[in-house]
Amino acid sequence: MTNGQGSRAGAPPAQSEGESNLSPRRRAWAEANIAGRTRELIERDAKVFLHQSVSTPCMSAVKKAEGIWLEDFAGQRYMDFHGNNVHHIGYGHPRLVAAIKTQLDELSFAPRRFTCEPAVELAERLGALAPGGLSKVLFTTGGSDAVEVALKLARVASGRVKTLSCWVAFHGAGFGAASVGGEQLFRSGKLGPLLPGTEHVPPFGCYRDPLGPQHDGRSPHGAECGVACANLVRYVLQKEGDFAALIAEPNRAVPYIPPPGFWRAVRQACDETGTLLIFDEIPTGLGKTGRLFACDHDAVTPDILVLGKALGGGVLPIAATVCRAELDVAGDFALGHYTHEKNPVTARAALTTLDIIADEGLVENAAAVGAWALERLYEMMQRHEIVGDVRGRGFLLGIELVRDRDSKEPASEAAEAVFYAALERGLSFKITMGNVLTLTPPLVTGRADMERALDILDDCLSDSAAL
Numbered sequence: 281m282t283n284g285q286g287s288r289a290g291a292p293p294a295q296s297e298g299e300s301n302l303s304p305r306r307r308a309w310a311e312a313n314i315a316g317r318t319r320e321l322i323e324r325d326a327k328v329f330l331h332q333s334v335s336t337p338c339m340s341a342v343k344k345a346e347g348i349w350l351e352d353f354a355g356q357r358y359m360d361f362h363g364n365n366v367h368h369i370g371y372g373h374p375r376l377v378a379a380i381k382t383q384l385d386e387l388s389f390a391p392r393r394f395t396c397e398p399a400v401e402l403a404e405r406l407g408a409l410a411p412g413g414l415s416k417v418l419f420t421t422g423g424s425d426a427v428e429v430a431l432k433l434a435r436v437a438s439g440r441v442k443t444l445s446c447w448v449a450f451h452g453a454g455f456g457a458a459s460v461g462g463e464q465l466f467r468s469g470k471l472g473p474l475l476p477g478t479e480h481v482p483p484f485g486c487y488r489d490p491l492g493p494q495h496d497g498r499s500p501h502g503a504e505c506g507v508a509c510a511n512l513v514r515y516v517l518q519k520e521g522d523f524a525a526l527i528a529e530p531n532r533a534v535p536y537i538p539p540p541g542f543w544r545a546v547r548q549a550c551d552e553t554g555t556l557l558i559f560d561e562i563p564t565g566l567g568k569t570g571r572l573f574a575c576d577h578d579a580v581t582p583d584i585l586v587l588g589k590a591l592g593g594g595v596l597p598i599a600a601t602v603c604r605a606e607l608d609v610a611g612d613f614a615l616g617h618y619t620h621e622k623n624p625v626t627a628r629a630a631l632t633t634l635d636i637i638a639d640e641g642l643v644e645n646a647a648a649v650g651a652w653a654l655e656r657l658y659e660m661m662q663r664h665e666i667v668g669d670v671r672g673r674g675f676l677l678g679i680e681l682v683r684d685r686d687s688k689e690p691a692s693e694a695a696e697a698v699f700y701a702a703l704e705r706g707l708s709f710k711i712t713m714g715n716v717l718t719l720t721p722p723l724v725t726g727r728a729d730m731e732r733a734l735d736i737l738d739d740c741l742s743d744s745a746a747l
């Protein structure tokens with residue numbers, strides 16, 4: 281049996297992070313749609329890169345990325361409603377490109393032991409923007425590394441080792457991040473053993489909550505939603521009493537929206553047990569959910585906040601660990617002085633990205649257009665029997681396909697079919713957990729483009745009914 285979030289005993293790990301790059305449907309789509317220079321490049325790529333699930337062999341090749349669009353060598357264009365969540369301000373934003381060029385002329389690198397203006401300014405800016413006065417910062421190149429820093433900091437600050445996190449969550453590919461992550465694909469079999477002391481609980485998620493009441497995303501949360509899950513967190517934290525930290529995504533990327541009161545209850549349980557709360561906002565931070573940080577919706581402040589992805593404006597890699605000033609207690613240790621820790625160019629990219637997000641009202645756009653899109657998706661759900669659930673906040677939207685609304689058996693085949701049909705019509709997105717069509721458009725997406733994307737999806741869902 282599979283449940284869409286696991287795999288059969290002995291079978292390959294569940295493709296929870298995206299559509300399989302080895303499926304017959306992928307091959308058929310590539311045969312029909314990929315030719316010429318795009319095909320040549322994919323073949324060269326497959327020869328030189330290590331193969332791994334979710335990346336190589338690649339689906340296509342990009343010649344141009346601009347705004348919300350990707351374009352291959354044959355001129356085939358895709359609205360990119362995935363973008364790894366890096367493209368909040370749209371690809372190749374001219375203001376960002378100009379700022380990076382100017383910075384390259386002024387100062388291109390700062391080696392360890394030397395600071396520089398853009399890095400200090402960025403740390404100050406993040407401190408000013410972060411919720412609840414979090415004000416101490418450390419930069420890394422990637423999100424997974426920033427998670428490692430958060431985990432190390434939690435150990436040093438608490439004097440404890442264990443972590444609690446959620447099954448099915450993704451926190452990055454490094455050993456520490458994969459250990460607190462809960463996805464089979466990054467933890468299973470040959471990769472082990474992972475870090476000891478990393479315990480897990482089921483995550484909130486009312487459509488398939490294994491502990492509490494279940495309902496679709498259109499129905500409002502009830503008083504009992506998420507209560508059992510929060511109680512389990514409290515129970516585990518209290519039972520063992522020696523957790524350094526709880527790490528979680530405040531808004532699950534699947535997506536799942538936390539029930540009201542869930543994070544307040546967990547925050548309280550952390551406080552009662554001396555457990556630090558780490559929020560991983562690598563994909564959700566900087567406006568994806570229609571607020572600057574996903575945790576703003578719940579008015580809950582973590583002790584440590586992890587940011588990444590869109591921080592570099594979709595051009596340069598930079599991530600950040602931001603924490604309470606009182607956690608600055610690791611002066612005698614090395615939490616990770618990454619080579620590009622204070623890189624002036626990546627810092628400039630981040631500063632300019634934050635300026636663009638504010639000046640162009642992108643968070644507000646994600647909130648408004650996202651709310652409209654969610655209503656349209658609810659309406660589509662009424663017409664398409666295959667849609668078992670629709671969930672979303674801002675520009676983090678999920679459409680869960682099921683073979684039967686009562687049994688909720690995942691319609692993974694259909695999800696793949698819809699995905700490739702949408703690609704053919706110029707819309708790219710990601711499949712999560714095998715059957716959730718996950719749309720994460722850039723924050724610059726206007727109402728007209730959103731409408732166009734949902735029209736494509738609507739048509740593809742109609743076609744999938746014939747499967």
Ligand SMILES: Cc1ncc(COP(=O)(O)O)c(C=O)c1O
Nearest residue numbers: 422423424450451452560562563
């Ligand atoms: C929630 C979450 N945490 C951490 C990461 C890891 O970030 P990176 O790929 O930059 O290492 C990701 C990346 O997808 C993520 O979605």
